[in-house]
Amino acid sequence: MAEVLPGFLLILLMTGAVVWSLSVSNWASGLEVLRPMALLGLVLGAIFARLPWLNPGLAHLLSGMLGFTWAIHLLGELMDARLMTWRDQATDLLIRGLIWTRVIGAGGRGEDILLFVFVLCLLVWLLAYSTAWMVLRRGWTWRPILLNALVALINYTYVLPKPTMPFFVFLCAALLLLVYQNVIQRQAFWDARQIEYPDLLPLRFLWSATFVCGLLIILTAFLPGEVSIDRATRTWTMLSSPFKAAREQWEDMFSTITAPPGAGSGAFTSRGAALGGSRQLTADAVMEVRSLEYDYWRAVAFDKYTGQGWQNTVGEQARAALGVGAPEQARTPREADEPLPVSPGQGRREVVQTFTMKSDRLDDLVMVGGTPYQISLPTLVEHNYALSGGVNVPNFDELALVVAQERLRAEQVYTVTALMSFADVASLRASGNDYPQWVRERYLALPETVTPRTYELAARLIAENGALTPYDQALVIQDYLRTIPYSESITTPPPDADLVDWFLFEERTGYCDYFASAMVVMLRSQGIPARWVRGYAGGEFDTERGVYVVRENVAHSWPEVYFPGFGWERFEPTAASYTVVPSRRLTANLGSDSSDTGGPLAPLTPDPGRFDELDEALDQIPVPGVLQTGGTSASSGNAWSLGPFGMILAALGLLALAFYARWRYELYGLSQVGAAYAGxxxxxxxxxxxxxxxxxxxxxxxxxxxxxxxxxxxIVQLARAYAREQYGGPAQATGQLFRGARVELPSDEARKALHRALVRRIFTALPDRMSQFQRS
Structure with a gap:
């Protein structure tokens, strides 16, 4: 017993420190139960380990049963107070587990915090019991230390604030346990060979090791603790630069890897992006955007297609023009709110966009919807240079990316004044093809890997549809690509094939990277300049707060086409649930109408004040049963004289009001076809x-x-129109051609007659539904 007690106390200190750091980590509420959970696990592990007659399998089974029972008992305080017995609590956990399994199996996300605490309790029990068993039964030391160290480091890496004190307690206890167990093993070896040694040798070694550890801690405490921020920043930059360079190189080599939560959403590659196999993104929030206009949020623009992916060579060309050593050194610094000298372009207006970071941006890229004009942060702008009179002058119209000079952290807010395009269809059609020299040089280039059948497909589509202008030709290719199924689970592409050719003719399915690449390559093959852009789709609009919530799973790539006088215009060949085809007016004098654009209407820009408008409209509806007077309120006697009949009328009025409010809410923001079908x-x-x-x-x-x-x-006409809008590809608006057939909605009279029939059915079917409810 004297030999076991010091080892058990060291195990208690080591594992207890790890469990303590977990219990104060704020992963969830109620983590205090981890401490008694681990304590009983350590005690049982020590007892079972010192019973040589106890079979290990039976010991582990008993431990698991006791741990399960103890966990449910501890969690009882966190459950509903009406669950009085252990059986009720266990049944509740079982039901929660079944529901959680179904949600996960359906592709959802588990949100039951109690189940998370329960699983964590079982893991802590396993950690404590296995540590005591491995040390006191097996005589192992390194394995339990490494196991506890892994848990401690994972928790320490992700949790804020850092549990520093428990970490150092763990470290000291682990070192002392290593010394003590080594001496115990040596002592057993000496006893077997009848070698004499001093009494209480393990405790003496343990005391010496404790003295050394304490001395190191005291010396560390007297080290200089006042370090200037500048010195700390320089030191951190020097230490982290190799890791940052390695990370960027790793991302360039493996751009489709699945990063852990908090990392995948925080970085885009800025130099190269390979077209890879399947991808999987999380639903973690990346940022929130407050903007009066909907758009995609651009991060990086790529100009060179290699057959296997994309490269951003703008920084390299700027480096060569300036004669500096690296593309990063060629970036132009801009002060906060300093305007960028970009061409205003026709059809563009200033729109203010406010970005709130919800996670750290590991790449420090500044997002923008449109062309950046002013940014509230000090930035570095990566743009190209053009020759003018034999001198290289900055060309901000060929802008690849913007990075912040300081790290972009979670909850940081910055504002971008962007030039967003509101160009109409007629103007884009009339823009012609008189492209600047820098556009012709770099945004029409294609490698030799592009196959003849890719050229032939683009030419055939344009010829069959009679598209004469670059704008119409872009629409034809966009609409063709939107007929290809979208999938993020694709096979690994062959290493020696042109991946656009492989996507178009072999795989015939893919995600945004392939759709955007195919459109850019096909446009360039027909002499239309385009580039490949990476960033985020618009996101989900939060009506209560008036912001777009952008998540990692809407990380997106899309093509931008250059139009003389207008600049880069976005197109959308990817038919995914999170994408929106741009909506453009037919002419500068007409309202928004996409019937001639070959694409659907973009969703109406959500209005944070739309509920005020709804309330105002509802106020104008006369409520049955309420007397309207010119300025004098009805007397209480007149009101009560209505009796039950008036109360019934008032109830019916409130019911009608509720139905109307629900109706307006369900149909708000939908297209004409979508609203008709949804109604x-x-x-x-x-x-x-x-x-x-x-x-x-x-x-x-x-x-x-x-x-x-x-x-x-x-009914059939409504269903067909809605199906074509959602799944049909080219025709997604009323009055628009769809493979030679014109999509039309039923007349207003026909739809009103259908609505009246459905309303009548609500009341005629009510008795049957009530009788079914009573029978059930």
Missing amino acids: MALLARWSGLGQAEQVTPAEYGALLAAALPDHQAT
Whole structure:
């Protein structure tokens, strides 16, 4: 017992420090239960380890059962107070586990904090029990130390603030345990060979090791503690520069790797981007954007296609023009709010965009929707140079990226004044093809790897559709690519093939990197300058706060096409759920209408004050049962004289008001086709004819038509129009050609008649639904 006690106390200190750091890490509320969980695990591990007659398998089984029981007991205080018994608590955890499994299996994300604490309890139990067993039964030392060190380092790396004191306690206890166990093993060796040694030798060694560790801590405490920020920054830059360079090189070599949460969303490659295999992104929030106009948020523009991916050579060309040693040294510094000398371009307006970082940006790239004009941060701008009179002058119109001079951290806010395009279709069609020299030199170039059938496909599509202008030709190629299925789970591309050719003719599916690459290559093959851009799609609009929430899983790439006098214009060949085709007016004098653009209307720009408008409209609706007077309120006697009848009318009025509010909420922001279909589906759902998740719009239309045969033509026409808008590719707006057929919505009279029939069905079907409810 005298030999076991010091070892057990050191194990208690070592593992206890790790568990303590976990319990104060703020991963979730209720982590205090980890401490008694680990304590009992250590005690049971020590007891079972010192019973030589106990079979290891039986010991582990008993330990697991006791740990499971103890965890449920400890979590009882965090559960509903109505769960009085252990059986009730265990059943609740089982149900939570089943629900969690179904959510994860369906591709969702688990959000049950109690289950997280329960799993963490089991892991802590396993850590404590296995540490005591390995040291006291097996005589192992390094394995339990490394296991505890792994847990401590993972927690220390990700948690803020850092649990420094528990980490140093763990470190000292681990060193002392290593010394003590080594002496114990030597002592057993000496005893076996009858070698004499001093009494209490392990404790003497342990005391000496404790003295050395204490001395090191005291010496460390007397080291200089006042270090200037400048000195610390220089030291950190010097120490971290090799790792930063290695990280950037690693990202250039393996740009499609799946990074851990918090890392994948924080970095884009700035020099090269390979087209790789499947990808998987998290739903972690990257940033929030407050902007009056919807757009994509550009990070880096790439100009050179290699057959295997893309390269950004703008920095290299700027380096060569200035004669400096690295592309980073050729970036132009700009002060906060200092305007960039960019060409204003036709059809562009200033839009203020406010970005709030939700995670650290490891690449320090400044995002922008449009062309950056003013940025509230000190920045470094990577742009090219052009010869003018034999002298290299800055060309900010060929801008590849903007980086902040200081690190971009979570919760940091910066503002960008951007020049966003509002060019109309007629103007872009009339822009011609008189491209500047720098555009012709770099944004029409293609490598020899591009196959003849890629050229032929682009030429055939343009000829078959009779597209004469670069704008119409870009639309034709965009619409063709949107008919190719989207998938993030693709096979690994062959190493020796041109990957655009492989995507177009072999794989025939892919994600944004391939769609954007194919469109740029096909446009360049027909003499239309384009570039490949990487950043984020617009994101989800939060109506309560009036911001776009941008997550890692909308990291995106898209093509931009150059139009003389207008600059770079965005197109969208990727038909994914998070993408939006740009909406452009037909002419400068007409309102927004995409019926001639070959693409759908972009969603209406969400208005944070739309609920005020809704409330104002609702106030104008007369409520049945409420007496309207000219300026004098009705007396209480008149109000009560209505009796039950008036109360019924008031209830019906409130019900009608609720239905109207829900109706306006469901249909707000949808396109004309989407609103018509959603209105029909909403009324049908209220009448008991809801659309199941697995049913397509066409199938749902057939079901509704069978239930309402008098309105069959209207229902089928609505379902077809909506299906073409969502899945049909080129035609996604009313009055637009779709493979030779014109997509038209039913007349207003027909839709109103359908709505009246569905409303009648709500009330006629109500008795049947009530009887079914009573029987159930």
